Amino acid sequence: MEAKKGNTSKRRTLMQSGTLNKNADKVADPKFKNLAFFDPNDLLQVKYEMLRSAQKEETGILKASETFGFSRITFYKADRAFKENGLAGLLPQEKGPRRAHKLSGEVMEFVGQLLEQKPEMKSDAIRQKIKNRFNLSVHKRSIERAIDRSKKKQ
Numbered sequence: 001m002e003a004k005k006g007n008t009s010k011r012r013t014l015m016q017s018g019t020l021n022k023n024a025d026k027v028a029d030p031k032f033k034n035l036a037f038f039d040p041n042d043l044l045q046v047k048y049e050m051l052r053s054a055q056k057e058e059t060g061i062l063k064a065s066e067t068f069g070f071s072r073i074t075f076y077k078a079d080r081a082f083k084e085n086g087l088a089g090l091l092p093q094e095k096g097p098r099r100a101h102k103l104s105g106e107v108m109e110f111v112g113q114l115l116e117q118k119p120e121m122k123s124d125a126i127r128q129k130i131k132n133r134f135n136l137s138v139h140k141r142s143i144e145r146a147i148d149r150s151k152k153k154q
Contacts, residue, residue, distance in 0.1 A: 011041055018092045019043045026069025029053070047078045047090045054079075102138050103146045110134075111147065123147075 014020035020041055021027070027040035029049065039045060046068050054064035054075070065075040081089030103111075107130060114121055114129060123140040130136050130143070 010039070014041055014043070021046050021069075023069045027067075028069070029067050043092070044087065044090050048082075048087065050075060051079055051082055102136050103142065107134055107136065107138075108146060108150060111143065112150070115147070 011020060021043040024040040024046075027046055029038075031049070032038040032040040032046070038049070047070075050064050050068035050070060053059045053067070054061050059067070061072060061075055065072050070078075078090055083089075110130070110133060111126055114126055123143045126143050127138055127140050130138055
């Protein structure tokens, strides 16, 4: 059964806030199909109702997670987050940076100079030199990816 499309401005707001349930069509709970108050597109509401049904209606964790379109693992994560932080714990958390934010232009220029002097230098050695010079702790894979990106730009 297809999820209710609902108010497009609400869907837009949910999408902007990161709380749009991308799997709204997997929500099989009758309340979300029959009652206007319950919106399967609202991730926060769906997660809360999943937890409530497992704990108050005693439907069980597996059945509750399946009924609301989630895995058991997601149920346990949501349960822990709710117990620690209340409703705010059910909000999606921001992910970490998607780029090498520590490897600024200055640091990459330094890496370039190191590789010019010694092209065979390994990322572990570069990592140590960055630590000594800039007092930055950078993972060696971050350095390797940044070097690969700079080679592609050339």
